Amino acid sequence: MKNEQYNRRAFLTKSAKLMGVAGVLLAGGSLISCEESMYKSYVVDKSKCTSCNRCNYVCRYGAVSLVQVYNTEGTEIISSSAYVDQKLCYKCGKCIDVCPEKAISFI
Numbered sequence: 001m002k003n004e005q006y007n008r009r010a011f012l013t014k015s016a017k018l019m020g021v022a023g024v025l026l027a028g029g030s031l032i033s034c035e036e037s038m039y040k041s042y043v044v045d046k047s048k049c050t051s052c053n054r055c056n057y058v059c060r061y062g063a064v065s066l067v068q069v070y071n072t073e074g075t076e077i078i079s080s081s082a083y084v085d086q087k088l089c090y091k092c093g094k095c096i097d098v099c100p101e102k103a104i105s106f107i
């Protein structure tokens with residue numbers, strides 16, 4: 001299922017390019033190329049994330065989940081953070097818009 005969704009996104013991106021689509025307009029207002037859209041990812045800065053869950057709530061594709069963050073020894077849970085599953089993400093940018101901590105970046 002995950003691979004199927006990823007392949008669908010890749011197919012749509014390639015089709016858009018073939019049809020002469022100039023790029024992808026992100027919710028924040030910036031225009032990026034079709035290739036950038038394919039290879040850039042939404043990532044969460046764990047040090048800024050307060051686990052408010054707004055990004056999870058707004059994501060229509062089930063790409064965001066809250067995960068536990070362990071200490072460096074892996075023995076103790078020290079916090080939780082949002083996590084973006086790149087295979088499910090359609091790069092709509094809605095999660096960036098709703099994050100009050102500016103913890104999500106597109107890199």
Ligand code: SF4
Pocket residue numbers: 042058059060061062063064084088089090091092093094095096
């Ligand atoms: S960019 Fe869109 S699809 Fe991707 S995680 Fe954020 S809200 Fe979900």
Ligand code: SF4
Pocket residue numbers: 044048049050051052053054055056081082098099100101102103104
């Ligand atoms: S909206 Fe921002 S602060 Fe809230 S859970 Fe998502 S990444 Fe963390």
